[in-house]
Amino acid sequence: MALTVISAKYPPHIDPTKTPLAYGSRALPRLKRELNDSTLLVRQRAVMALCDHLHDPEHIAEAFRVDMEPSEDDIGIAASLKKLLSDPDITVRQKSTECLFIIAGHAIGRSAFLDHGIIPVISKLFDDKEDIARKNSHMAIEMLSETPQGAEGIVTAELVPILVRKLKEEVDEIKELILDTLHFCLRVDTDKALKSGAMEVFTELLQHSSPVIRAKAARDIMDLSVILEGKDKAVEVEAIPALISLLKDESPDVRANAAGALMTITITTRGKYTAIKSDGIQPLVDLVDDPTSEVRAYVLKVLTCLSEAPEGRQILLNHVDKIKQRTKDSIPAVARAAEIAVKVIEWKP
Amino acid sequence: MAAVLPPKSTGTYTFASQPRAVQQRKKYRDPLAPQQQQQPQAPQYGNIMYDRRIVRGNTYAQHTLPAHAQPDPIEIQRTQENRRRAIARKRAKEQLRPRSPEPVEGRKHMDVQTELYLEELSDRVEEADVEIQTDAFLDRPPSPLFIPAKTGKDETTQILEGDLFHFDVEVKPILEVLVGKTVEQSLLEVMEEEELANLRSQQRAFEELRNAELVEQQRLEEQERRHREEKERRMKQQREVLRKEKETAEKIAARAFAQSYLADLVPTVFGTLSDNGYFYDPVERDIEQGFMPWLMESVTEQLKKSELGRLVLDGLLREVAKTRRELFDKLDVAKTPDPTVATSLTKESSTVEKKEMPQISIEQQGAPATTTEGEEGDKGDQEPEAETEEQADEEGGGDE
Structure with missing residues (x-):
């Protein structure tokens, strides 16, 4: 989890073990009191002790029970x-x-997030000059966005354009978190992201050196192009050639997400023809026997979409035997996708 | 000044330095000094008698520059040759030296130490051993550690067996608590992370299915949309075809009708046109337009002339009659009138007429031969006959 790029540099004189933690049920009320102390050292110790204390889900529940009364x-x-x-x-x-961040990992924590309106306050820390504070705040927001309610809260707080802007200038480790957050937010609403030029940023990130970021950018393109405008936009910003080149990536995640993004874009006729013109069929056919089931399923879906165009069908008729073998795949989803693909390819008017 | 300069330099030599106090000689040798001394310190003042830049002795005997300041070409050639030879010699020497083989592609040779223990060769100064005996120089002894003078009184105490705690035994429970807490905390964190990872993988599997299904749904929607559009297009096309067919049928009907309508148009038009005189014979038209008016004009002129002739004749006759009558009257006055005279008179008048005819025919020279021929024959006849014939001629001309 902890990478070397961003590391927490604690002040050397603080020893969290020295914080006296009150016994049993008194621990949290006391910490709470100390959190509001005017002395810096007391606050620091309290918050550090709280941080360790909250790792137990029971303690989180207790913390919010304290809040209740x-x-x-x-x-x-x-x-x-x-x-x-x-x-x-x-x-x-x-x-x-x-x-x-720890609190946001639990349902009651997320609801508390929304109840207390912490999202706008934490989004101010996106501009913090310390990397670790920014990273933690992005982690918290990311954790929050995993549920639909949390993602909706983030969208209503108008954070999507800010996140897209941050995506251009942040360090790589935080970029991953932002891409995750956007992934969940795009489930809720894609218009704002499209308007703030997210598609261009994602397409740029497809060339990133880190495979994780490439995979996540491709996945976000997939989310963004679920709606029709997104598909058209993806064709416009020439994401398809970039995605096709990612199909040969070493990382299975990148391959899977690139195939997924192609799968959503090639729904439209424009997307289909752009993909066929960029010679996308051959690399896709090569991936039909990929060891990762996700890649196989997505690739078969792309081929199904491409074979709806007469030119694509003509090329794919040569590879239909290879796809037919996939109908006996051990994963039922892949087998079904292969069956549909074969049906569509061999369809005759 | 130029005479004392070395031949290479062009400007005058100048030297300036900050005035500086003379360094005090140190009393003791500083143990750190040798390192510092190596570094070049402020330039030492040397004895100018040994300074190479300063010319000593008589300058008269020294080589002076020629007035034109142009070096001898032979001299230049020699020096250049010398230099070239020196360079060639150096190169030859270098080539003769045994060398290590060429480095592999992508590498290069480096100077390395081959000793067992490597040491840093920070600088290499050319050294020469020079010995000199000086007075023994004492090293400065290191400063002794400062120990403050003892104050107060010494006290002693007795520690009995069991008074001091036994570390190994006593530390155990504390250590156990510490380790236990740490392990508990770390277990919690690990479990939390594991749970998150499990959730993520489950989410991922779900997403895989969801995405595939979503795309399938969208694909079918798109297919449906395309089919609908195609259907609409086909229907539209069919409708268009029907409309066109209908239009064509109408056009054909209209054409047939028009054809039948127009079938007898052409003859009618020709009939009407020829009736209206749009088609004519040019010769006939020329005769009608040009010849007949001229003919009429000439005939009229001719008639006018004959009339005039007749008038003149009438006048003559009247004159003759009148004179005869007067004569007759005069005669009558003398005797009664004789009827035979009257008859002879008429005969005379007719002869007069006949006599005058040739005169008239001579006058009719201007008329065209065709007409005069016919008329000349008539000229011999009596006047009323000629008149009628001419009228018949006119009518005949109209018939032509």
């Missing part, structure tokens, strides 16, 4: 963390974002 003099843990996000100290900011 707020005493009159202080505020809940989610609200305190929200306040700490704008703390001047980097350790506090970084650790509070990490806490939020």
Whole structure:
């Protein structure tokens, strides 16, 4: 999980083990009180202890139970963390974002995110000058976006154009997180991303040196081109030749997602003809026997789409035996896709 | 000044330096000094008597530059030859030297140390051993560690058996707690990550299916759309064909009707046109338009002339009659009138007429031969006859 590019640099004088953690059910109320302390050192220690403490799902539930019955003099843990996000100290900011990331991994945490309106506050940290704070905040947002409600919250907070812009200028490690976040957001709404020029950015990222980013960019193109405008846009920005060249990539993820993106783009007639003209059929046919089932399924779907065009059918009639072998595939989805492909290729008017 | 300069330099030699205090000689040798001394410090003032840049002695005997400042060409050639020879010699020497084989493609030779223990060769100064005996020079002893003077009183205490804790034994429970907590925490984190990874893989498998199905659905939708469009297009085409067929049938009917309608048009048109005189014989038309008017004109003229002749004749006759009558009257006055005279008178008048005829025929010279021929024959006849004949001629001309 932890890469070497961005690393947390804690102040040397803080030893989180020194934080006295109150016993049992008193632990969280005390931490909560300390989170709002005016002394920097106390806040730092509290937030670090909280970070370790929250790894247990039971403790998260307890933390929000504490929130449920707020005493009159202080505020809940989610609200305190929200306040700490704008703390001047980097350790506090970084650790509070990490806490939020852990919380966002659980359903009650995500609902708390939406209830307390933490999204806009955490999105301010996208401009933080410390890499680790930005990374943690992106991680939290990414975790939040995995559920439809969270993704909807992000879309309504107008974060999609910001994320697309950040995608151009961020460091690679954060780019991966942003691509993941956008992947989930695109399920909810594609218009905003299309308008903010996401397709161009993704197409550019297809040439990235990191296979993970290439794979995720291809997957996001697939998500973005689910709607008709996206498909047309993809043809316009010449994503198809780039995707076809990715079909020969070493990483199976990249191959699978590139095939997936082609699969969604070639639904339209324009997409089909562009793919046929860029000599996409041969590399696709080569991938029919790929060891990854995802690649096989997607490639068969692309071939099905391409064979709907007369030119594509003419070429694919030479390879129909190879595809027929796939109908006996061990994965039922692949076998079915192969059956449909054979049916479409051999269709006669 | 130029005379003392070395021949190569062109400008005058100048030298300037900051004034600087004389360095004090140190009392002790500094243990760190040898390293510092190696580095070139401020330039030392040397004895100018040994400075190579300064000319010493008499300058008269030295080689002076010629006035024209142009070196001798022979001299230049010699020096150049010398230099070339030196370079050639050097190259020959270098080639003669045994060399290591050429490096493999993509590599190059490096100087390496082959000793067992490598040492850094930071600088290589040419060294020469020179010995000199100096007075023994004492090294400065290292400064002794500062120990403050002891203050206060010494105290002692007795530690009995069991007073001090046994580390190995006592540390165990603490260590166990520490390790236990750490392991617990790390287990929690690992489990969390594992759970996330499991969720992701499941999500991925689901997504694979979902994407494939989504695309299948979209593909079928697209297919359906294309089929619908094709159907509509076909229908439109069919409709167009029908419309065209109908139009063609109408056109054919109209054509047939028009043909039948126009079948007898041409003869009618020709009939009407010829009736209206659009088709004519040019000779006939020329006769009608040019000849007949001229003929009529000439005939009229002719008639006018004959009339005039008749008038003149009438006048003559009247004159003759009148004179005869007067004569007769005079005679009558003398005797009664004789009827035979009257008859002879008429005869005379007719002879007069006959006598005058040739005169008239002579006058009719201008008329065309064709007409005069016919008329000349008539001229001999009496006047009323000629008149009628001419009228018949006119009618005959019209018939032509």
